[in-house]
Amino acid sequence: MNKVKTPDDLKKLREDLQGKIKLRESGGHPESIVQVRVAMATCGIASGAKEVMTFFMEELEKRGIDAMVTQTGCMSYCYAEPTVEVTLPGKSPLVFGFVNNRKADEIIEKYIKNGELVDGIIPVTYHTITEKQQEV
Amino acid sequence: MNKIKITIDNKPIEVDPGTSLLKAADTVGIKIPTLCYLHLEDLNIENKPGGCRICVVEVAGRRNLAPACATQCLDGMIVRTNTMRVLNARKTVMELILSDHPFDCLICAKSGQCDLQKLAQDLGIREIHYKGEQSHYKEDRSPSIIRDMDKCILCRRCEMMCNDFQTVGALSGINRGFMAVVATAFEQDLVKSPCTYCGQCVAVCPTGALTEVDHTNQIIRLLANPKKTVIVQTAPAVRAALGEEFGLEPGTLVTGKLVSALKQLGFDYVFDTDFAADLTIMEEGTELLKRLTNYLNGDKEESLPILTSCCPAWVNFFEEYFPELNDIPSTARSPQQMFGAIAKTYFADKIGVDRKDLVVVSIMPCLAKKYECQRDEFKVDGNPDVDFSLSTRELAALIKQANIDFLTLPDDDFDSPMGESTGAGVIFGTTGGVIEAAVRTAYELYTGKKLEKIGFEELRGMAGIRQATLDFDGLPINIGIAHGLGNARELLESIKAGTCSFHAIEIMACPGGCIGGGGQPLHHGNSQVIVARQKAIYQEDASKPIRKSHENPYIKKLYDEFLGSPLSEKSHHLLHTRYFDRSKTKVIIKKEQE
């Protein structure tokens, strides 16, 4: 990878990256994609987040859904681990709690495929300082 | 520098910046009690962990009490040392310390000399409100030192002496919380550690946790045994310190009373280790001259400097840490061991007593001597040349037990022949003394000229490492002196690194030399005591009619009648020794199975 040599380099890099993310998230764009983030902090992993992440990766591929499955840190809902955030193109992200393989299957079939809500959504209970807000 | 103005107990004080509250209070007669704190000012030794919390005082504006030892005066500070809050805190902390301390004061070796006991008395502790579980550790008995860590209050003084001052590293704080204590690696016995038995841990221990192995009972029994001839030798530093045990001012010489007391105790002959010190000079001085001559003649095999070898803790130290230098120190035995070897041969023959029935006792300022006399190379068929070594403190205890009123004793003289000595023998008791004694003789032997000025002021003092270049009639001789094993290590490292070169080096393990030995009356943190003893030693030297070892007529006679000459075969056999590598790692490594 290229070194970031000046503040302008950094700014340009940031804008590039943000642009790509926007494209991924915007509905209808050819580069848009379903994004699944699995909270993989210690608590999450201990509650089975790894298995859930594997399930998502394998099943989404098997079921022919173009999706990006990534890990992320603690979403702070420790009582509801494992937690998974799903962002459909053009939509606000949704967080699901207590996700096991069965729940993951339901999320894929109902929410990811049809946009139907399923039980276990965790409403957002906080403000953040970044522009990206999720709203149910 | 601008003075700082503070108020302690309503007394205004001006002090230099950097002064601690403890020292500042002291200047106006306010003695804040301490326990873990130790400052041997003249020796640059300080222990200030701030751990015991006895010296806490109230500083206006601060949330918590402050330890006076570790708190620096700041301008405008208002300090109270005796408020209700301070007194309650101090007493409570003291009660806590006592609650984890055995209550066996009456039979404790340290009773009457114990800082903790005195403090409990001063603070008026009459009850312990917080009794509970006490910490217990395995007792450890080595040839010299007993460690009863149940009595440890974690002042860390021993750890500081062992590591910072001596760099021996036998001790460390271990565990944590309630079971924290100072111990050896793996809590093994001292004998399995790199301990040199210098006894400086004992010298600074405020409680009975560290004491010397007590041999007084064996001595009482032997003195009562009519079949045994019991003779005693007393080291030079003992006479400059023993008086302190009987309330005399530090630095009071009590040579005559010492001899009287020993005779009254029933020793058959009372001799002087100074005699053997003169003998040591003959052997070591001759060895120095021989090695110096070889070296100057270009003998590649010969290496300098020569290192003194009369300090047994130092011998243990270099065997452990500098085994590669084992051929550098003089092979001469220490005066204690030379005395023993001569006593059990020459003198035993003279009085017609079998060596098995002749008991040699030494009175030493030292605890390592207890270990030294048990070394195998100083035994003949299992019979040691020196049977028992008592510390100055043990002798005082013995005198008290024998109902002897030390202060009213008349002066007496050492017995002949091994009680006759010179001023050179006396100064063995202080740092710089052995090398000065050696130089007095070596100069005259080397140059064939008479010394104009016998005292070598340039070799004296209390600095940890000293060096001087002496003029041997045109030949410059570089002398190095170190006391304290940390200083010795520094000097040796610089020799190994080639950054300095000496012809001869004197090393003593204890601060100030033997006068500050681990077996001396306790200084209780006052280094002036050691300085006073040093003065006394030089005073005794100056008062001696003969001040050069080679002029001691009885030494001459010993060579004439028995040894022949210095470094003769007989001398080698009786007066010299060899050193062992004690550094080897003890790890067993298993070869891989194929």
Add this chain to the structure above:
Amino acid sequence: MSKYKMNILVCGGTGCKSSASDLLAAALRTELAERGLSGEVQVVVTGCFGFCEQGPVVNVLPDNTFYIKVKPEDAVTIVSEHIIKGRKVQNLLYTDPATQTKVDGSGAIDFNKKQLRIALRNCGFIDPEKIEEAIARDGYAALARVLTESSPEEVIGIIKKSGLRGRGGGGFSTGLKWEITSTVEADQKYVVCNADEGDPGAFMDRSILEGDPHTVIEAMAINGYCTGADKGLVYIRAEYPLAIERLKTAINQAREYGLLGKDILGSGFNFDIELRYGAGAFVCGEETALIHSMEGNRGEPTFKPPFPSEEGYLGKPTNVNNVETYANIPPIILKGADWFSSIGTEKSKGTKVFALAGKVNNVGLVEVPMGTTLREVIFEIGGGIKDGKKFKSVQTGGPSGGCLTEKHLDIPIDYDNLIASGSMMGSGGMIVMDEDDCMVSVAKYYLDFTVEESCGKCSPCRIGNKRLHEILDEITKGNGKPDDLDRLRNLSEVIKDTSLCGLGQSSPNPVLSTLEHFHDEYMAHVVDFKCPAGQCRDLMIYTIDAANCVGCTACARVCPVGAIAGERKEVHSIDQTICIKCGACLEKCKFNAVLVS
């Protein structure tokens, strides 16, 4: 696309569940089915909305209408009025206490959003192993701005003005700390990140390191720039393997991008970071102990002064801040000191992350503005007490803190208020206790911890805490005396007053605060020899209620010491001389026949 036109979200958080939210959901489903709307309107049970005091909570989408305190019988109204007629049910709407107006939810719905994420802003949003995701969310932008636009003095000025105080417990002004380190002259300086999170029950630092390691790296670099240090050290618990891995990865990525190393962003500023591992010693959270530990020594604290900012790691000026403190730095730089200081209370600015745990429904990390009340945190964000039990106490500040009660619930949380109420902020542990928790045992638990973790260097902490623990132990065993309480108090005060470091200076707080707030409970132990919470085994007596016992023999079979005798189908009895009070019989009995007193 979803076949549903509308969704009715019913909170299924534990708090709402206990107020019958599941019955409500069922009622809504039945009502929808009866009206033939099941194909168009869906009922979704969700996690906690963080508004449990007002539960059960219902949110109707897409118009985003919140209903509170909804009972199962309200299902009919919601469906007939809101779903069918499109009219909001006024009496179920939330009333804003400030304006006394009904919040109908069409505007910004944030009455349930007590939290504000500054330190946790990226946790759960980025892949911590991809620096690009951090950069996309403004990672290293603050560093870039600092290096190009500001002098170290200016940056320190911003941090000072922001009012940020150390989040590790002490609450010392971060800007002032930086300033002191920056003004000391030295050939080498260090900045250290204290990641030896040790308070039992606090895990926010771990979460930040696992979720957003770059923010720590960036902030340390800014700190280095300000103080004149080119070397940073992270002292991290070895028990946090995942955090270590992610931090290592992040450091390597930052190096590859040139955001660590020589001449960062062409500014001429050099900075790099190394890791040092803790090895399980709570006291190493104290900065002098931490520094000794980093130097390879026993982690024993030393007297301050000298402060680490003057004489720290290897004797060089060293600035130590904790993870959460660092995580606040980049936003302060980017959004300004005024923005930050507009959040919080007069003397405590910004937010604080709490690790909410214990007998609370929504265990988790909570980041709230300073000044939020304990009630809001526990009962709204935290969803109230588990299993519908009664709130008894909340412990803040870990072993250094105290136990607060009902009467403290409405105090705005900040450094000074917590200290004034006998507790402290600490690193942000917040453990909720209910009626089943014995406060004497809780105090004993904390002392157990302190005794275990005291380094042993100073006598009051080494021996005093042991004695406190022993006295508490005797009390819980029924051997206490009324004057033990005076002894506890005096000893606690002396330990606080005389100990060498913060550990001992605060370790008696759990004892003092419980003594003050739960005096009656202590008295019950030492006068009546009873444990009101029923937790102290030795004070309990198990008996069998003849009225309920059916003689099933289950208790006799489960008793590990054979203390229960009785024939089948006859009333059993417990031999008190043998009973070890293990409680096995109580758990086994299906007929409520085992009584505890």
Add this chain to the structure above:
Amino acid sequence: MSSIKIELHENQVKELVEVCRSFNNEAGELINVLHKAQGIFGYLPAEVQEIVARELKVSVAKVYGVVTFYSFFTMVPKGQHPISICMGTACYVRGAEKVLDEFKRKLKVPVGETTPDGKFSLNCLRCVGACGLAPVVMVGDKTYGRVSPDGVKEILAEYA
């Protein structure tokens, strides 16, 4: 302390010496070295501490002082499956003590010891920061959350 000298494998010793070298044999790296050493040997017997002391040129007493200060370091070999019960506050108030008691009863060993067959060792742990899952038990690297005394049997059965 047992006085029996244990034998170390040559390749492990070589690895340890190499570790010390990788830290430039600096005394200040003692704790980092001990972490690696415990990684190699599983624990820190006296012999390993002696090698570390020799390589870093510090006293063995100091190494021992450091090893006994930090709870992460152990001089007792752990069981094949080391069991650690979190004793953090969250776990405590949610009944960790009862879980610990159950482990003690099932394994018949006190805390800090290993079963005679060397299979399990039982230890308490400071907070592992998984308070959301309290009470937490770790077996090796695997974390078990929300463990009840009844669940102990199942956990042990996994390693039977």
